[in-house]
Amino acid sequence: MDDATVERVRALVRAIPPGQVRSYGEIADEAGLSSARLVGRLLAEDGHDLPWHRVVRANGTFAPHIAAEQAARLRVEGVLAADGRVPAELRPRRR
DNA sequence: CCTCTGACGAGTC
């Protein structure tokens, strides 16, 4: 994967407004990536300085190992994650 | 070169 793509992903994540979430898949498409997994991988390696907590799975759930931290950070922004998932209204819609 | 393993997603049953 090339650096330009990585930058696109980082920019997209940075562009997510507080209190709002987007899915790995959406980021992947818009950044021109073929797989959502790559977005996850990028965030794991190079996303420490990004609002990664605003990126959730397509069904609104969190990745297991970061669920607690993610829920905490979102709560600060006013997003109350009940039952380890984001409220339906904020959940990334499939279309 | 092959297999396994992910911060994933969509489709089937």
Add this chain to the structure above:
DNA sequence: CGACTCGCCAGAG
């Protein structure tokens, strides 16, 4: 709903 499968890219062993 949950459980499984397959496609996806890259790095590790």
